[in-house]
Amino acid sequence: MKYDKKQDSSYAVGMFATIELLKYQLDNVVGVYYSDKIKMNANVQRVFELCKQHHIPVTERTKFVESIAGKENVFLLGEFKKYQTDIQPGNHLVLVNPSDMGNLGTIFRTCLGFGVKNIAIIKPCVDIFDPKVIRASQGAFFKLNVQLFDTFDDYNHIFSQNTKYMFCLDGDTILQNMHTSQRPFSLVFGNEASGLPNSMLALGNKVKIKQSSDIDSFNLAVSVAVALYQFTK
Amino acid sequence: MKYDKKQDSSYAVGMFATIELLKYQLDNVVGVYYSDKIKMNANVQRVFELCKQHHIPVTERTKFVESIAGKENVFLLGEFKKYQTDIQPGNHLVLVNPSDMGNLGTIFRTCLGFGVKNIAIIKPCVDIFDPKVIRASQGAFFKLNVQLFDTFDDYNHIFSQNTKYMFCLDGDTILQNMHTSQRPFSLVFGNEASGLPNSMLALGNKVKIKQSSDIDSFNLAVSVAVALYQFTK
Numbered sequence: 001m002k003y004d005k006k007q008d009s010s011y012a013v014g015m016f017a018t019i020e021l022l023k024y025q026l027d028n029v030v031g032v033y034y035s036d037k038i039k040m041n042a043n044v045q046r047v048f049e050l051c052k053q054h055h056i057p058v059t060e061r062t063k064f065v066e067s068i069a070g071k072e073n074v075f076l077l078g079e080f081k082k083y084q085t086d087i088q089p090g091n092h093l094v095l096v097n098p099s100d101m102g103n104l105g106t107i108f109r110t111c112l113g114f115g116v117k118n119i120a121i122i123k124p125c126v127d128i129f130d131p132k133v134i135r136a137s138q139g140a141f142f143k144l145n146v147q148l149f150d151t152f153d154d155y156n157h158i159f160s161q162n163t164k165y166m167f168c169l170d171g172d173t174i175l176q177n178m179h180t181s182q183r184p185f186s187l188v189f190g191n192e193a194s195g196l197p198n199s200m201l202a203l204g205n206k207v208k209i210k211q212s213s214d215i216d217s218f219n220l221a222v223s224v225a226v227a228l229y230q231f232t233k
Numbered sequence: 234m235k236y237d238k239k240q241d242s243s244y245a246v247g248m249f250a251t252i253e254l255l256k257y258q259l260d261n262v263v264g265v266y267y268s269d270k271i272k273m274n275a276n277v278q279r280v281f282e283l284c285k286q287h288h289i290p291v292t293e294r295t296k297f298v299e300s301i302a303g304k305e306n307v308f309l310l311g312e313f314k315k316y317q318t319d320i321q322p323g324n325h326l327v328l329v330n331p332s333d334m335g336n337l338g339t340i341f342r343t344c345l346g347f348g349v350k351n352i353a354i355i356k357p358c359v360d361i362f363d364p365k366v367i368r369a370s371q372g373a374f375f376k377l378n379v380q381l382f383d384t385f386d387d388y389n390h391i392f393s394q395n396t397k398y399m400f401c402l403d404g405d406t407i408l409q410n411m412h413t414s415q416r417p418f419s420l421v422f423g424n425e426a427s428g429l430p431n432s433m434l435a436l437g438n439k440v441k442i443k444q445s446s447d448i449d450s451f452n453l454a455v456s457v458a459v460a461l462y463q464f465t466k
Contacts, residue, residue: 102335106452113444113451143447176466211346214376218346218458219339225455226462233409 002067003131010129011068011077012139015043018078020139022050029054030079035062038075047076068131082129085145087118091184091231092162093224096122096152096200097191104128105136106221112140114228119146120155120186152188152200162186164204167227168196169217171208175230178207187227192220235300236364243362244301244310245372248276251311253372255283262287263312268295271308280309301364315362318378320351324417324464325395326457329355329385329433330424337361338369339454345373347461352379353388353419385421385433395419397437400460401429402450404441408463411440420460425453 003010009030012021021029032051038044051058065077093111098104104126111119121128125148134141149155156164163182167189188204190196195217209223217223236243242263245254254262265284271277284291298310326344331337337359344352354361358381367374382388389397396415400422421437423429428450442456450456 106455109448109452110455113448113455115445115447138449140448176462212348214348215342215346215373216371219342219454221452221455222339222343222346222458225451225458229409229459229462 005127005130007082009079009081010134011079011131012142013069013072013077013131013135014074015047015076017134017137017139018047018076019043019050020142021078021080022047022054022056024142025080025083026054028080028083029056030081031057031059032076032078033059033061033065034077035065035075036060037062044076085147087120087145087147089159089161089184090118091116092118092120092159092186093228094120094122094152094155094164094186094188095125096188096196097194098125098220100192100220101126101130101132102136103192103219103221105133105138105141107224108133108137108144108146109140110221110225110228112143114232116228116232117144119144120159121146121148122152122155123148123150152203156203159186164188165207165227165231166196166201166204167207167209167223168201169208171206173205173207175207175209175227178230181231185231187224187231189220189224189227238360238363240315242312242314243367244312244364245375246302246305246310246364246368247307248280248309250367250372251280251309252276252283253375254311254313255280255287255289257375258313258316259287261313261316262289263314264290264292265309265311266292266294266298268298268308269293270295277309318380320353320378320380322392322394322417323351324349325351325353325392325419326461327353327355327385327388327397327419327421328358329421329429330427331358331453333425333453334359334363334365335369336425336452336454338366338371338374340457341366341370341377341379342373343454343458343461345376347465349461349465350377352377353392354379354381355385355388356381356383385436389436392419397421398440398460398464399429399434399437400440400442400456401434402441404439406438406440408440408442408460411463414464418464420457420464422453422457422460
């Protein structure tokens with residue numbers, strides 16, 4: 001009874017993510033489920049009232065909630081229909097072949113925090129709707145535009161006016177020394193293990209984050225965070 | 234047969250962490266174990282040679298390796314005696330009551346990448362030797378000084394000459410606007426959920442990371458990363 005990526009719907013797990021789902025993606029909500037261990041409080045009441053107001057079914061399904069939530073203490077979840085969003089012109093984050101769900105969710109939350117609300121993801125990639133991604137994003141996913149592209153060229157063709165900054169370990173420009181940047185920008189990051197393919201590096205300005213030789217590289221979510229910090233300062 | 238925090242020893246899980254263990258904490262290595270699924274390659278050979286050279290026992294223990302590694306594809310691990318390190322004078326990261334193992338490991342790796350090698354941790358906190366922490370640190374743990382303190386006052390008493398920067402959501406100073414900082418510095422961060430206790434905020438300069446009102450707060454590992462980035466630029 002666990003989540004399967006072939007499903008047409010997925011789940012916002014926990015109170016906080018469910019509230020964000022109801023606030024920002026109301027049209028896509030299928031239903032809300034709770035476990036018999038739930039304790040009534042102001043937040044639960046708020047969820048139940050929102051559902052009533054918008055005619056969203058609320059059902060007790062204890063075992064189902066537990067099977068989706070796994071080991072975590074979760075008593076409520078919201079089911080939503082998977083939906084497509086198109087990214088809008090402006091500053092973008094572009095992730096090429098991201099493969100770690102926890103990282104991806106953290107990156108979504110970080111983007112929202114730094115005000116970059118349009119994220120392009122180049123396939124293949126993890127299932128962006130997996131409950132683990134939504135949960136790590138703390139519901140930030142529901143406030144973002146996240147669009148999948150088959151290739152980087154597909155993305156680049158539509159947003160050719162954006163200046164591309166390609167993050168890699170041997171960039172010409174050091175992030176720490178950058179004082180100005182072109183806008184709108186696209187900050188482009190490769191896969192956690194393999195980075196950006198060499199063939200893509202020539203398509204933009206190569207930037208590296210200066211780091212000690214004691215580590216191979218920073219964690220992807222960390223690299224994205226410091227880049228967003230620098231570019232939105 | 235899983236890891237128990239009451240043990241006197243813990244494990245570096247996987248090839249990369251085991252190599253770092255052998256390189257940087259040789260005196261504390263107890264033994265190296267491998268699974269019968271291991272495939273010989275240059276790295277494995279290197280580990281075996283290092284062990285032979287330093288008279289470290291290497292044993293096939295397939296089930297044991299699998300029970301420690303959990304779901305991950307890991308065929309090798311190094312056991313090490315838990316050890317104490319004292320932090321040295323200089324720039325510090327101070328974590329008050331960290332509770333998430335993955336975050337803590339990521340923070341260790343980030344610190345090493347930005348050249349801040351001394352980390353104070355104020356109890357209570359997660360088990361810093363848990364294999365999950367070591368693994369998320371990608372072996373960075375073995376190159377750092379990580380010291381536990383019972384209270385922040387204990388730390389503050391010894392390192393009174395460090396300028397303390399207390400990270401919180403209502404700081405007077407905005408990180409993004411900081412152009413200079415006092416050295417040596419201590420960057421102080423609270424627990425993932427509750428932040429720093431109010432009683433501690435007066436003990437240093439209150440700093441906030443400017444963020445959109447769309448999120449509650451950044452992930453702890455993200456906050457630490459951008460702070461380290463700014464202070465070591």
